[in-house]
Amino acid sequence: MVKVRPVMPASRAVSTSEPGGSALAELVFAPLEAHVFLRYLLGAEPPAEVVERYRAANEKLFAEPASAADARLLDYVTRRPWALPMLDAAAAFRRPDSLLRRKLLVGAAVLEATPDFTARFLPQAVSVPRLVLRGALLGLSVAFKLVVGLILLSMVEAGGDER
Amino acid sequence: MSAEVLVVGSGASGVNAAFPLVEAGHRVTLVDFGNTDRTYAPLIPHQPFTEVRQGDARQHRYFLGDQFEGVPFGKIRVGAQLTPPRMHISADTARWMPLDSNTFTPTESLAVGGLAAGWGAGAFPFDAHELEGLPFTHADLAPHYDTVAERVGVSGDRDDLLPFLGDSQAMQPPLDIDSNAEAVLSRYQRKREKLNAAGFFMGKARLAVCSRPHRGRDGHAYRDMEFWADTDRSVYRPQWTLEELKRFPNFRYLDRRFVLSFSERDGGGVSLLARHADTGADERHDAHALVLAAGTLGTARIVLRSLGRYGERVPLVCNPYTYVPMVNLGMLGKAPRDRRHSLTQLEVVYHPKDGVGMHGQLYSYRSLLMFKLLKEAPLPLREGVQVMQLLMPLVNILGIHHEDSPGPGKSVALHRGADGAPDRLEVRYEPAAEEERAQSDGERALLRHFLGLGCVPLKRIRPGHGSSIHYAGTFPMREGGGPLTVDGDCRLHGTRNVYLADGSVFPKLPSKGLTFTMMANADRVGTRLARRLQGGHV
Numbered sequence: 001m002v003k004v005r006p007v008m009p010a011s012r013a014v015s016t017s018e019p020g021g022s023a024l025a026e027l028v029f030a031p032l033e034a035h036v037f038l039r040y041l042l043g044a045e046p047p048a049e050v051v052e053r054y055r056a057a058n059e060k061l062f063a064e065p066a067s068a069a070d071a072r073l074l075d076y077v078t079r080r081p082w083a084l085p086m087l088d089a090a091a092a093f094r095r096p097d098s099l100l101r102r103k104l105l106v107g108a109a110v111l112e113a114t115p116d117f118t119a120r121f122l123p124q125a126v127s128v129p130r131l132v133l134r135g136a137l138l139g140l141s142v143a144f145k146l147v148v149g150l151i152l153l154s155m156v157e158a159g160g161d162e163r
Numbered sequence: 164m165s166a167e168v169l170v171v172g173s174g175a176s177g178v179n180a181a182f183p184l185v186e187a188g189h190r191v192t193l194v195d196f197g198n199t200d201r202t203y204a205p206l207i208p209h210q211p212f213t214e215v216r217q218g219d220a221r222q223h224r225y226f227l228g229d230q231f232e233g234v235p236f237g238k239i240r241v242g243a244q245l246t247p248p249r250m251h252i253s254a255d256t257a258r259w260m261p262l263d264s265n266t267f268t269p270t271e272s273l274a275v276g277g278l279a280a281g282w283g284a285g286a287f288p289f290d291a292h293e294l295e296g297l298p299f300t301h302a303d304l305a306p307h308y309d310t311v312a313e314r315v316g317v318s319g320d321r322d323d324l325l326p327f328l329g330d331s332q333a334m335q336p337p338l339d340i341d342s343n344a345e346a347v348l349s350r351y352q353r354k355r356e357k358l359n360a361a362g363f364f365m366g367k368a369r370l371a372v373c374s375r376p377h378r379g380r381d382g383h384a385y386r387d388m389e390f391w392a393d394t395d396r397s398v399y400r401p402q403w404t405l406e407e408l409k410r411f412p413n414f415r416y417l418d419r420r421f422v423l424s425f426s427e428r429d430g431g432g433v434s435l436l437a438r439h440a441d442t443g444a445d446e447r448h449d450a451h452a453l454v455l456a457a458g459t460l461g462t463a464r465i466v467l468r469s470l471g472r473y474g475e476r477v478p479l480v481c482n483p484y485t486y487v488p489m490v491n492l493g494m495l496g497k498a499p500r501d502r503r504h505s506l507t508q509l510e511v512v513y514h515p516k517d518g519v520g521m522h523g524q525l526y527s528y529r530s531l532l533m534f535k536l537l538k539e540a541p542l543p544l545r546e547g548v549q550v551m552q553l554l555m556p557l558v559n560i561l562g563i564h565h566e567d568s569p570g571p572g573k574s575v576a577l578h579r580g581a582d583g584a585p586d587r588l589e590v591r592y593e594p595a596a597e598e599e600r601a602q603s604d605g606e607r608a609l610l611r612h613f614l615g616l617g618c619v620p621l622k623r624i625r626p627g628h629g630s631s632i633h634y635a636g637t638f639p640m641r642e643g644g645g646p647l648t649v650d651g652d653c654r655l656h657g658t659r660n661v662y663l664a665d666g667s668v669f670p671k672l673p674s675k676g677l678t679f680t681m682m683a684n685a686d687r688v689g690t691r692l693a694r695r696l697q698g699g700h701v
């Protein structure tokens with residue numbers, strides 16, 4: 001049977017201001033980050049209008065300095081976009097409240113509310129065999145990214161990011 | 164003889180208390196803070212959800228909010244269903260009505276229409292057993308249920324829930340349910356006998372929504388935009404009654420006022436002290452009688468301040484609430500219909516023989532957008548989007564309400580604000596461990612029945628105490644009760660002409676939402692007061 005999960009109000013559940021944030025972490029928005037994140041979500045170069053909206057959202061939502069851990073993770077994926085799918089998988093599993101996940105979610109929200117991309121976010125009905133097949137493929141893809149991502153995440157957390 | 168009456172609050176209780184007074188010819192002034200949304204409502208097209216999504220380039224403004232206030236972080240919170248166009252409902256409350264609590268997170272309102280400007284419109288009359296202990300009978304309230312059902316427009320079916328929800332001549336046909344709910348209901352019908360024997364009953368939602376044109380409002384248009392806009396005005400909002408009231412010459416609406424306190428004048432009548440929201444100037448308003456309908460917690464502030472009862476604890480009740488996302492296997496391989504609504508599709512009444520009763524509402528998920536589901540899923544976002552596309556037609560959400568009665572751990576007290584700061588309401592809400600255990604056991608049993616209907620529960624989420632947004636019990640109705648109670652007419656003990664018309668007066672709550680019953684009682688309070696004033700008994 002399912003488990004009960006008591007939930008705290010957002011203000012108490014999330015802390016974005018642990019001590020030790022680096023100067024880099026003070027950056028609320030970096031154009032490179034916007035391109036890397038939105039390209040990852042979209043699979044294509046994002047239109048300028050979407051980048052601008054993502055920038056505005058960052059300014060409003062992430063005004064507080066990031067923690068050192070969050071800043072390190074953001075820096076890592078921005079410099080190595082190939083690692084983003086894996087680290088997203090690992091963060092979703094192990095650090096769902098991380099700044100990386102929150103920024104990606106903002107990116108997804110911005111895309112979902114843009115008419116050119118809404119179709120990707122509307123429900124899709126498929127036959128049972130196709131559902132099973134697509135479910136299995138998605139499961140495999142997630143499993144692979146999660147395994148690699150968890151290794152990468154422990155490296156980043158341990159500061160194993162030699163530039 | 165016509166008398167002057169002041170009503171505080173334009174929520175579900177305020178407008179329904181004012182209506183019979185105005186109809187009887189009394190001069191009524193409704194005093195209200197009166198926040199409204201002027202930003203988003205004009206932007207939202209009168210179109211179905213899918214057309215809006217595919218065509219409106221400005222949708223990011225109302226779906227996400229100009230300040231991105233519609234992109235919530237952290238865990239699911241109280242009031243998470245309030246979207247940017249509805250967020251004005253709770254605006255300014257932290258500043259004007261500060262509240263301290265470690266255990267309770269309420270949503271309060273200073274808006275035109277109050278909380279019901281964004282409510283889910285579930286309209287449930289209490290039965291005779293649920294009204295037990297009150298100084299009036301079900302038969303006394305029955306005509307007011309009918310009056311209010313006609314005034315607000317209620318739709319529903321005469322199905323298995325009829326014994327629990329009663330009938331009304333004013334009831335309009337039920338709203339059509341969506342494909343997801345159809346699959347659940349047809350399974351229920353096949354297993355009905357066994358489920359009923361176990362105390363599980365299911366039927367179509369009883370909603371304060373017009374399914375056909377009514378009192379200048381359109382019938383429901385199935386645009387699936389209820390969480391965002393009131394374009395067809397089919398869902399009841401107290402604003403519609405306020406508009407009707409404004410057409411009477413003996414009615415006056417006074418907004419931008421924050422009511423602080425009342426006092427009774429020696430020569431008779433009541434004086435109200437209010438602060439202008441914009442200028443900060445204090446004003447006095449005099450009348451023969453006063454009806455307080457500022458919401459349970461809002462009214463508690465006004466009463467405790469007026470009587471000087473700082474620091475004194477009064478009881479509080481609030482339905483405990485849990486919700487459960489589920490996957491409906493009955494939808495596997497089926498295409499959902501686009502024509503639908505986002506409100507409750509099906510209701511469940513669960514009364515097991517050897518456990519506590521509870522009330523469930525089943526919703527489907529679409530118009531609150533996918534990114535809110537993505538936030539809860541431990542999946543990378545690229546795959547997450549694809550998984551949700553496949554899962555969304557199958558997802559339904561069960562909201563479970565439990566009954567509540569007063570207890571030693573559930574109370575509120577008002578504390579004087581320091582150095583001219585507003586007074587602070589302190590809420591303690593710590594139910595006994597046995598209560599919580601019984602609720603949890605009951606939920607588990609209820610979910611087992613849903614599993615039998617092909618709905619696989621994913622997890623149980625308790626958004627925290629206060630999240631049902633059903634507050635009551637602060638000044639309970641009791642014939643011959645002592646200080647800080649009200650009598651059968653809902654007149655505050657120790658006063659001559661001060662009446663309470665909101666949730667404050669209900670000593671306990673059954674597992675059903677209280678608002679429809681609260682509106683019926685407000686109509687009863689207004690009707691009885693009108694008669695009293697007619698007779699010159701002031």
Ligand SMILES: Cc1cc2nc3c(=O)[nH]c(=O)nc-3n(C[C@H](O)[C@H](O)[C@H](O)COP(=O)(O)OP(=O)(O)OC[C@H]3O[C@@H](n4cnc5c(N)ncnc54)[C@H](O)[C@@H]3O)c2cc1C
Nearest residue numbers: 172173174175176196273277278279283285422458676678
């Ligand atoms: C999202 C949501 C869904 C809900 N769904 C349901 C449902 O399906 N079924 C159900 O039964 N209930 C539901 N509820 C609860 C329901 O909305 C409330 O029970 C009901 O609206 C309370 O009405 P009220 O008139 O007592 O108080 P409120 O709605 O709180 O109204 C208070 C009014 O008083 C005014 N006011 C307050 N203080 C002052 C002051 N000091 N001076 C001047 N004016 C003041 C405010 O401006 C406001 O107009 C829901 C609530 C929400 C938010």
